Amino acid sequence: MKCPYCGESESKVVDSREIEDAIRRRRECSRCAQRFTTYERTEGVSLAVVKKDGRREPYDQAKLARGIRTACFKRPIPAQRIDDLVREIEGQLYALGKAEVSSQFIGEQVMARLRDLDDVAFVRFASVYRQFRDVDGLVEHIEALKEWKRRALESKMQLQFNFDEDQPHWN
Numbered sequence: 001m002k003c004p005y006c007g008e009s010e011s012k013v014v015d016s017r018e019i020e021d022a023i024r025r026r027r028e029c030s031r032c033a034q035r036f037t038t039y040e041r042t043e044g045v046s047l048a049v050v051k052k053d054g055r056r057e058p059y060d061q062a063k064l065a066r067g068i069r070t071a072c073f074k075r076p077i078p079a080q081r082i083d084d085l086v087r088e089i090e091g092q093l094y095a096l097g098k099a100e101v102s103s104q105f106i107g108e109q110v111m112a113r114l115r116d117l118d119d120v121a122f123v124r125f126a127s128v129y130r131q132f133r134d135v136d137g138l139v140e141h142i143e144a145l146k147e148w149k150r151r152a153l154e155s156k157m158q159l160q161f162n163f164d165e166d167q168p169h170w171n
Contacts, residue, residue: 003029004036011036047093048100056100061090068110071125075118085113119145 002009008031015026022041029036047059065086072082089109093101107129114122123142132138 001027001038003032003034005029005034006032008032045094046099049106050100050102052103059093059101061086064089064106064110067125067128068114068121071114071121071128072118073124075121077118077121081117085117088113115145115148119149 001011003011006029008029010030011027012030013025014028014035017024019039022039025038025040027036027038028034048056049059050056065082068082068085089106092109093106111122111126111129114125122145123138126141127138130137130141132141
């Protein structure tokens with residue numbers, strides 16, 4: 001790092017602090033003793049989305065958020081929850097460590113989260129994502145959602161056995 005006052009490339013870090021998306025470092029030049037501030041940020045990893053027809057386009061967080069917000073329109077879902085959902089999905093995409101991810105994978109991640117969040121938002125998103133040809137396809141999808149919800153509720157309602165040390169155990 002070159003000193004902005006004298007151009008010397010040797011400096012020592014006096015103070016280091018994490019801020020929102022960077023690390024702020026106060027430095028002191030070894031030649032002129034002037035202090036200056038630098039910021040270190042990680043460079044964003046580029047991610048491409050592979051569409052169904054094979055086209056590739058850059059990943060766009062705003063497009064993902066727009067699709068989810070459209071599905072959640074006029075539903076009792078806080079805006080913060082939608083933002084969190086977008087960040088969760090985006091984090092999962094980058095955690096894959098791949099340069100490309102299929103639009104199908106992204107759609108499945110959105111549907112899995114919307115299914116847990118809100119039935120109507122899930123069906124709205126699914127109707128666009130799955131491109132139902134007729135009402136029967138939509139009804140079939142809704143029936144599958146109802147069955148999934150029923151099984152999830154059943155498994156939640158099953159008794160949980162907790163054994164204490166004082167209780168006799170069966171062998």
